[in-house]
Amino acid sequence: MSRPPSDVPPTTPAAPQPAAHRPAQPGDPRAGTIVGDLSEAELLERFLPLLARPGAEHVLLGPGDDCAVVAAPDGRFVITTDTQVQDQDFRTAWPSGVVPTGFDTGVKCAAQNLADVAAMGAVPTAVVVSLTLPPGTPVAWPEDFARGLVAGFEDMGAARCAVVGGDLGAGRELSVTATVTGDLEGREPVRRSGAREGGVVALAGTTGRAAAGVALLDDTRYRPGADPALDELARAQLRPCAPVPAGPVAARGGATAMIDLSDGLLRDAGRVAAASGVVVDLDAGAVAALAEPLLPAGLLLGTDPRDWVLGGGEDHGLLAVFPQGVPLPAGFRAIGSCAPAPPAHDGPHPRVLLDGRAPHLALGHPVGEGWDHFEP
Amino acid sequence: MSRPPSDVPPTTPAAPQPAAHRPAQPGDPRAGTIVGDLSEAELLERFLPLLARPGAEHVLLGPGDDCAVVAAPDGRFVITTDTQVQDQDFRTAWPSGVVPTGFDTGVKCAAQNLADVAAMGAVPTAVVVSLTLPPGTPVAWPEDFARGLVAGFEDMGAARCAVVGGDLGAGRELSVTATVTGDLEGREPVRRSGAREGGVVALAGTTGRAAAGVALLDDTRYRPGADPALDELARAQLRPCAPVPAGPVAARGGATAMIDLSDGLLRDAGRVAAASGVVVDLDAGAVAALAEPLLPAGLLLGTDPRDWVLGGGEDHGLLAVFPQGVPLPAGFRAIGSCAPAPPAHDGPHPRVLLDGRAPHLALGHPVGEGWDHFEP
Numbered sequence: 001m002s003r004p005p006s007d008v009p010p011t012t013p014a015a016p017q018p019a020a021h022r023p024a025q026p027g028d029p030r031a032g033t034i035v036g037d038l039s040e041a042e043l044l045e046r047f048l049p050l051l052a053r054p055g056a057e058h059v060l061l062g063p064g065d066d067c068a069v070v071a072a073p074d075g076r077f078v079i080t081t082d083t084q085v086q087d088q089d090f091r092t093a094w095p096s097g098v099v100p101t102g103f104d105t106g107v108k109c110a111a112q113n114l115a116d117v118a119a120m121g122a123v124p125t126a127v128v129v130s131l132t133l134p135p136g137t138p139v140a141w142p143e144d145f146a147r148g149l150v151a152g153f154e155d156m157g158a159a160r161c162a163v164v165g166g167d168l169g170a171g172r173e174l175s176v177t178a179t180v181t182g183d184l185e186g187r188e189p190v191r192r193s194g195a196r197e198g199g200v201v202a203l204a205g206t207t208g209r210a211a212a213g214v215a216l217l218d219d220t221r222y223r224p225g226a227d228p229a230l231d232e233l234a235r236a237q238l239r240p241c242a243p244v245p246a247g248p249v250a251a252r253g254g255a256t257a258m259i260d261l262s263d264g265l266l267r268d269a270g271r272v273a274a275a276s277g278v279v280v281d282l283d284a285g286a287v288a289a290l291a292e293p294l295l296p297a298g299l300l301l302g303t304d305p306r307d308w309v310l311g312g313g314e315d316h317g318l319l320a321v322f323p324q325g326v327p328l329p330a331g332f333r334a335i336g337s338c339a340p341a342p343p344a345h346d347g348p349h350p351r352v353l354l355d356g357r358a359p360h361l362a363l364g365h366p367v368g369e370g371w372d373h374f375e376p
Numbered sequence: 377m378s379r380p381p382s383d384v385p386p387t388t389p390a391a392p393q394p395a396a397h398r399p400a401q402p403g404d405p406r407a408g409t410i411v412g413d414l415s416e417a418e419l420l421e422r423f424l425p426l427l428a429r430p431g432a433e434h435v436l437l438g439p440g441d442d443c444a445v446v447a448a449p450d451g452r453f454v455i456t457t458d459t460q461v462q463d464q465d466f467r468t469a470w471p472s473g474v475v476p477t478g479f480d481t482g483v484k485c486a487a488q489n490l491a492d493v494a495a496m497g498a499v500p501t502a503v504v505v506s507l508t509l510p511p512g513t514p515v516a517w518p519e520d521f522a523r524g525l526v527a528g529f530e531d532m533g534a535a536r537c538a539v540v541g542g543d544l545g546a547g548r549e550l551s552v553t554a555t556v557t558g559d560l561e562g563r564e565p566v567r568r569s570g571a572r573e574g575g576v577v578a579l580a581g582t583t584g585r586a587a588a589g590v591a592l593l594d595d596t597r598y599r600p601g602a603d604p605a606l607d608e609l610a611r612a613q614l615r616p617c618a619p620v621p622a623g624p625v626a627a628r629g630g631a632t633a634m635i636d637l638s639d640g641l642l643r644d645a646g647r648v649a650a651a652s653g654v655v656v657d658l659d660a661g662a663v664a665a666l667a668e669p670l671l672p673a674g675l676l677l678g679t680d681p682r683d684w685v686l687g688g689g690e691d692h693g694l695l696a697v698f699p700q701g702v703p704l705p706a707g708f709r710a711i712g713s714c715a716p717a718p719p720a721h722d723g724p725h726p727r728v729l730l731d732g733r734a735p736h737l738a739l740g741h742p743v744g745e746g747w748d749h750f751e752p
Contacts, residue, residue: 060452061565066495066636067456067558069565072448076436079540080443081504081555085547119442128457130553164455171461173548177506179457179555182443189437189445260442 035142035170036135043168046139050146053153056162058125058183068164070126070181077125078182078189080116084109086174094217098224100238102141105176106148107155107239112262113180114158115316118247119260121190122182124153124161129178132171142168145176148239157245187251194256195276195321201336202328204246204318206236207265208290211312212297212305213237221300229296242316246331253329255320263313266359269336270351272321278338282310284355286335310359411518411546412511419544422515426522429529432538434501434559444540446502446557453501454558454565456492460485462550470593474600476614478517481552482524483531483615488638489556490534491692494623495636497566498558500529500537505554508547518544521552524615533621563627570632571652571697577712578704580622580694582612583641584666587688588673588681589613597676605672618692622707629705631696639689642735645712646727648697654714658686660731662711686735 035043048063061069070077084090090108093099109129117124129149131142146163153161161180195201212233216222222230242260250258257276261268269280287309291298294305321338322328342349350358411419424439437445446453460466466484469475485505493500505525507518522539529537537556571577588609592598598606618636626634633652637644645656663685667674670681697714698704718725726734 061567065565065567066492066634067454067498067565069452069454069496069560072451072453075448075451076445077448077453077557078443078445079502079504079555079557081506081541081543081553083506083508083543083545083553085508085545088545088547116442120445122443126455128455128555130457130459132459132461132551165457167457167459167553169459169461169464171464171549171551173551175508175547175549175551177457177459177543177553179455179504181453181455181557184445189441189443191437191441258442 033139034135035133035137035139038139040168043139043142047142047146047168050143051150051163053150053162056160058160059162059164063163063165068126068128070164072183074184074186076184078117078120078122078184079179080113081177081179082109082112082116083175083177095220096217096222096224098217098234098238102144103148103151104238106145107152109176109178110149110152110156110158111240111242111316113178114153114156114161114244115242115260115262115318117180117182118242118244119190119258119318120182120184121187121247121251121255121258122184123248124158124180124182124244126162126164127178127180128165129163129176130167130169132169132173132175134172134174135170137174156242185248190251190255190258190320191275192257192259192272193275195272195278195280195338196256196323197278197338197340198324199256199321199338200324200328200334201269201280201282201338202320202322202332203335204250204320204331205241205243206290206315207261207317208294208305208309208312208315209233209236210240210314211308212294215301215303215308216297219301227296229293230300233294233297236315240314240316243318243331246318249329249331250318250320253322254326255322257321259319261313261315261317261319264311265319266310266352268313268319272319273351276338277341279341279349279351279353280336281339281353281356282336282359283334286333287354290335409515410511411509411513411515414515416544419515419518423518423522423544426519427526427539429526429538432536434536435538435540439539439541444502444504446540448559450560450562452560454493454496454498454560455555456489457553457555458485458488458492459551459553471596472593472598472600474593474610474614478520479524479527480614482521483528485552485554486525486528486532486534487616487618487692489554490529490532490537490620491618491636491638491694493556493558494618494620495566495634495694496558496560497563497623497627497631497634498560499624500534500556500558500620502538502540503554503556504541505539505552506543506545508545508549508551510548510550511546513550532618561624566627566631566634566696567651568633568635568648569651571648571654571656571714572632572699573654573714573716574700575632575654575697575714576700576704576710577645577656577658577714578696578698578708579711580626580696580707581617581619582666582691583637583693584670584681584685584688584691585609585612586616586690587684588670591677591679591684592673595677603672605669606676609670609673612691616690616692619694619707622694625705625707626694626696629698630702631698633697635695637689637691637693637695640687641695642686642728644689644695648695649727652714653717655717655725655727655729656712657715657729657732658712658735659710662709663730666711
């Protein structure tokens with residue numbers, strides 16, 4: 001997907017910067033003012049103005065009261081929530097030497113929340129965000145987070161979306177929870193359960209890049225700044241770009257099912273298949289094409305890049321199913337089709353196939369069927 | 377406020393139970409199945425059914441897809457979010473020997489979120505909830521939390537409110553974030569800024585009890601079960617009961633300003649005064665009356681109970697301002713009035729007075745002007 005124009009500075013530096021060039025992190029004596037030096041009110045005074053966005057006409061009452069008030073023109077709204085926890089969902093330092101900032105976490109927060117709204121075919125309207133900050137956190141961290149969140153809205157084409165409220169609190173662990181709402185603009189929500197036999201399975205955005213990025217960032221063989229192709233994959237992990245406008249485009253274009261690819265293609269396509277009572281048959285050629293840009297990382301790390309395409313989440317691409325014969329909207333590429341589920345009396349069957357056969361991840365790298373927070 | 381009838385078992389035991397009688401806590405070898413033993417999907421399978429509520433007609437699409445869909449009949453919704461972090465906003469054990477459960481945290485989560493919606497004059501409609509759980513947490517904890525949340529909805533008169541989505545993730549620290557939405561039913565939101573000179577300042581629910589409860593729970597001189605009056609105060613901290621229906625009642629009854637007393641009467645009344653450009657003059661007799669049920673705790677701990685009334689939050693009472701001469705709705709008691717703010721050229725002035733004078737907290741107990749997450 002091409003990105004919409006943006007008034008804000010680019011969110012993606014030429015290459016992830018090594019630690020020495022990056023802002024101070026929690027616990028760093030270079031940090032300057034820390035969160036514990038300020039009252040909650042003082043911190044809010046610095047934080048909230050960074051979130052202000054002009055022209056959000058649907059925000060009837062913004063932050064500052066017990067609640068915000070948001071317009072829901074068609075008498076409904078969609079809502080979802082996501083949490084990121086330090087060292088679990090984001091890192092403050094990678095073995096490769098890359099030190100992410102609050103800006104990165106802000107962009108990631110925007111991507112994962114906006115993509116969920118887009119996957120219903122809705123347009124994001126409002127976000128409330130809660131930050132739990134250890135008292136030693138530099139004040140620059142929540143400030144950078146706010147800038148990254150708003151830049152993410154702009155860069156991902158969620159121009160109407162505004163932060164309307166939040167909560168700042170202390171804890172031992174840095175954690176971010178955002179809840180986002182969206183407007184269906186009079187359309188029915190596009191659910192996971194609407195895929196039908198013969199439907200064309202199509203992807204907007206990317207899949208596997210963020211997973212390749214994790215593998216790179218986690219490995220000392222990756223040297224930030226030495227290879228632009230690798231740096232781009234690292235950026236896909238640090239600052240994912242969800243194809244948010246593609247969600248409403250798909251809904252208008254006749255998509256009958258849609259899901260945000262946050263947990264990996266196999267797992268998320270399997271969810272569509274299970275909810276719809278079909279089998280998703282992915283096209284091996286399309287998977288190979290998606291893996292092609294990941295090959296430099298695969299060669300460096302000795303990983304078949306198709307593993308990342310099939311198993312990796314966090315790019316926040318959108319997987320949609322269109323009825324056979326419907327022209328795919330701009331930004332979508334066909335990557336498979338829906339086949340009938342085998343009769344129940346045949347016993348358990350794989351929900352997702354690759355060219356008609358159960359997918360087999362090529363190498364020993366245990367990406368499994370995507371990401372589970374509680375698996376060992 | 378009297379509580380509405382409820383089909384669920386009472387949420388408040390006769391007395392907070394000492395540790396030996398309570399369910400296992402995180403890290404406890406008695407715990408049985410822990411969160412780390414289950415996959416995210418298995419945990420959701422146990423968690424989500426506990427949140428199901430019949431008859432929530434405004435929930436157009438419940439949990440299980442990328443987003444939920446909620447009705448907003450008047451074309452708007454109110455929204456707010458709150459986070460509770462273990463050892464910061466709730467404890468897993470108190471010096472008095474009381475060991476709270478996930479149920480307590482669920483009730484507390486309901487109270488603080490529902491009260492914010494009520495304070496706008498709105499009716500709570502939907503909640504999304506995110507739990508961050510250390511892998512060693514007993515599975516009973518999130519299960520108890522879900523039961524407490526739903527029991528809280530019932531007991532606090534938010535019968536229409538339903539959990540429509542959430543997020544379960546792992547972290548080092550137990551943390552709960554809820555976002556709640558509400559329906560204004562065609563009315564204008566009741567803001568903090570609408571208090572006018574001569575207005576009557578009125579309270580629904582209580583204030584100071586939860587603060588007295590903290591002081592008791594935190595002190596080995598408090599022996600759970602020995603004095604019902606003290607146990608009731610401890611319960612006000614463990615399982616607060618916000619007067620949720622009083623919010624829409626106040627809005628219908630002509631309230632021009634309203635706030636949830638989550639950070640203490642002085643601080644929250646000061647917010648109304650600042651936003652409205654008035655001074656709130658509290659009635660010392662009314663404050664004394666509110667302090668009266670706290671006297672047994674004050675005598676035990678050597679604290680003037682008026683300090684708790686003026687400085688303590690977390691009861692989640694509602695403070696509303698009604699125009700002079702308007703009859704107060706049922707459930708509200710007058711506790712003060714609004715006076716004109718002194719001219720700006722007179723310099724800084726206290727926002728809140730007690731019988732016309734700057735309030736002076738009686739004893740050395742530094743409750744200040746309420747709660748700030750980042751103050752030392």
